[in-house]
Amino acid sequence: MLSLTEFQKNFGTLPVPDTLVQLLTFQDTIPEGSFYAEGFQLCLLQNEGIRSYSEDEEFLASLIEFAQADWTGSTYVLWINESTKSLEEMPIVVLGSEGGYHVVAQNLVELVRLLTLDTEPLVDWEKVSYYKDGSDCISSSCAHEYKAWVLHTFQLNSIETNDEADDSIKQAQGLYQDAFHNWINKYIPE
Numbered sequence: 486m487l488s489l490t491e492f493q494k495n496f497g498t499l500p501v502p503d504t505l506v507q508l509l510t511f512q513d514t515i516p517e518g519s520f521y522a523e524g525f526q527l528c529l530l531q532n533e534g535i536r537s538y539s540e541d542e543e544f545l546a547s548l549i550e551f552a553q554a555d556w557t558g559s560t561y562v563l564w565i566n567e568s569t570k571s572l573e574e575m576p577i578v579v580l581g582s583e584g585g586y587h588v589v590a591q592n593l594v595e596l597v598r599l600l601t602l603d604t605e606p607l608v609d610w611e612k613v614s615y616y617k618d619g620s621d622c623i624s625s626s627c628a629h630e631y632k633a634w635v636l637h638t639f640q641l642n643s644i645e646t647n648d649e650a651d652d653s654i655k656q657a658q659g660l661y662q663d664a665f666h667n668w669i670n671k672y673i674p675e
């Protein structure tokens with residue numbers, strides 16, 4: 486189990502967003518060794534993966550790594566862009582373990598909903614996608630409980646199809662992908 490005190494270390498002096506506090510509380514209710522979204526887990530990262538991209542202090546201060554995105558080392562980060570929004574409203578980016586970085590959600594609540602598809606992101610340099618083949622996929626052990634929790638806590642229906650996931654990602658990328666790409670290229674040249 487990950488305590489809130491430990492998880493707080495990811496955020497330094499910034500407060501942990503309420504959505505993540507609620508998700509951590511949910512995560513701590515499921516049996517150890519169980520999962521609610523394939524490959525996903527809130528964890529203590531302290532920007533370890535981000536440092537492999539750049540050690541620049543401004544770069545590091547603008548990204549907060551907070552969750553494992555898949556079983557191979559991809560992670561989710563909050564991008565603290567130049568807006569005046571709260572951390573709750575900052576865009577979410579996935580950093581691929583094999584490369585690639587893409588906006589996947591407009592904010593934390595959108596990520597929470599995206600996770601209801603119960604599949605890992607497929608990340609490469611060109612794109613990110615969430616694909617679930619219903620005919621041969623096994624749901625995570627606590628996926629049903631997670632979907633019920635998302636509905637109860639946020640009044641959001643689960644994402645049930647790949648097209649719904651793609652639409653959600655396209656909306657987020659329409660708002661933030663170009664700006665993120667321009668920003669990150671200051672630190673990581675193409």
